[in-house]
Amino acid sequence: MTPRIWLSPPHMNGHEMKYIQEAFDTNWIAPIGPNIDAFENNLREYTGAKNVVALASGTAALHLALCVLGIQSGDLVLCQSLTFAASANPITYLNAIPVFIDSEPDTWNVCPDALENAIKHYQRIGKKPKAVICVHLYGMPCKILDIKSICEKYGLVLIEDAAEALGSEYEGQKLGTFGDLGIFSFNGNKIITTSGGGALVSSNQKYIEKARYLATQAREPVPHFEHKEIGYNYRMSNISAGIGRGQMEVLPERVLQRRRNFAVYKRHLGGVENIRFQEEPPAAFSNRWLTALLLSETSESVTPEKIRLALEARNIESRPLWKPMHLQPVFTKCEYWGGEVAENLFRRGLCLPSGSDLSESSIFEICEVISLTL
Numbered sequence: 001m002t003p004r005i006w007l008s009p010p011h012m013n014g015h016e017m018k019y020i021q022e023a024f025d026t027n028w029i030a031p032i033g034p035n036i037d038a039f040e041n042n043l044r045e046y047t048g049a050k051n052v053v054a055l056a057s058g059t060a061a062l063h064l065a066l067c068v069l070g071i072q073s074g075d076l077v078l079c080q081s082l083t084f085a086a087s088a089n090p091i092t093y094l095n096a097i098p099v100f101i102d103s104e105p106d107t108w109n110v111c112p113d114a115l116e117n118a119i120k121h122y123q124r125i126g127k128k129p130k131a132v133i134c135v136h137l138y139g140m141p142c143k144i145l146d147i148k149s150i151c152e153k154y155g156l157v158l159i160e161d162a163a164e165a166l167g168s169e170y171e172g173q174k175l176g177t178f179g180d181l182g183i184f185s186f187n188g189n190k191i192i193t194t195s196g197g198g199a200l201v202s203s204n205q206k207y208i209e210k211a212r213y214l215a216t217q218a219r220e221p222v223p224h225f226e227h228k229e230i231g232y233n234y235r236m237s238n239i240s241a242g243i244g245r246g247q248m249e250v251l252p253e254r255v256l257q258r259r260r261n262f263a264v265y266k267r268h269l270g271g272v273e274n275i276r277f278q279e280e281p282p283a284a285f286s287n288r289w290l291t292a293l294l295l296s297e298t299s300e301s302v303t304p305e306k307i308r309l310a311l312e313a314r315n316i317e318s319r320p321l322w323k324p325m326h327l328q329p330v331f332t333k334c335e336y337w338g339g340e341v342a343e344n345l346f347r348r349g350l351c352l353p354s355g356s357d358l359s360e361s362s363i364f365e366i367c368e369v370i371s372l373t374l
């Protein structure tokens, strides 16, 4: 059997061990230490975010984002439906109420019209939502300026889930820095990894100070352990941050490698009548974390699942698009605004192997399997 081609495997640069060794040599084997400080600085410089806190996961970052914004039990939080469950789960940690919003077909991300309709409705019935969580799916910028101006118009705070979009830009500005708060993930499958980790960023220093405090068990700055609030243990380890430092050295290269994957897929499959791709609108720059194809037409014999099984038979991993949250058993009681765009994308899409170390010949092989399936 030829080695498995994974969807998005970790891709080390070789310097990660140097930073881990430093941690061992200096005995900083703890959730505090020089690698964490340096990694936070790297992220600050790269993204242009003014304030950064490195955390145990992207999910923890979202949870703390909601905490520092003061989201409480019963508050409505509007969230893009077509996303990974981690975008929405933290809303429920606080007993707040998720409301799901459809996507628009251009970027596959939250639809500004559906979002505004939802806000107007809740305002009319006297239940003004508190916050919006938008997502940049597979690295593609959502219509961020439209979303931001809707949030400003109605006085809602905006959280950008940029877990998949580190390195993506809109009008030359890095994603994650448009919202009141932004989050990144360094899980094993993301564009860079710390084996598991995340970060919360904001131009507002108070938010990040508060998040750092909550992530450290809400310890008051006194010698004995004094607590006025419930805290969490959400800090990143100094070992993980060492991996992150090595990965940050090659992040610009990783973005180019992922974008090259997309270009090669497009060259081989762009002419196939039944296949479409997620296209960059003007002013958008995607890190192309994952390349996903969309079948214009599906029939009994032509489905994303059929392609997935054909690839699997060749030991190649592919994956359906995220199943929309409003279709998830765990969220069936939640309200949903919009039409069937997200559901349609889910039924017609397939994420293709997109690792930054994928060879052109592997992409060629994948494209051949796909062509033969259609």
Ligand SMILES: *Cc1c(COP(=O)(O)O)cnc(C)c1O
Pocket (backbone or CB within 6 Å): 056, 057, 058, 059, 060, 083, 084, 086, 087, 135, 161, 163, 164, 184, 185, 186, 187, 196, 197, 198
């Ligand atoms: C990966 C991911 C997260 C969660 O990040 P973790 O670091 O795995 O907790 C959140 N949102 C989206 C859209 C993701 O893809």
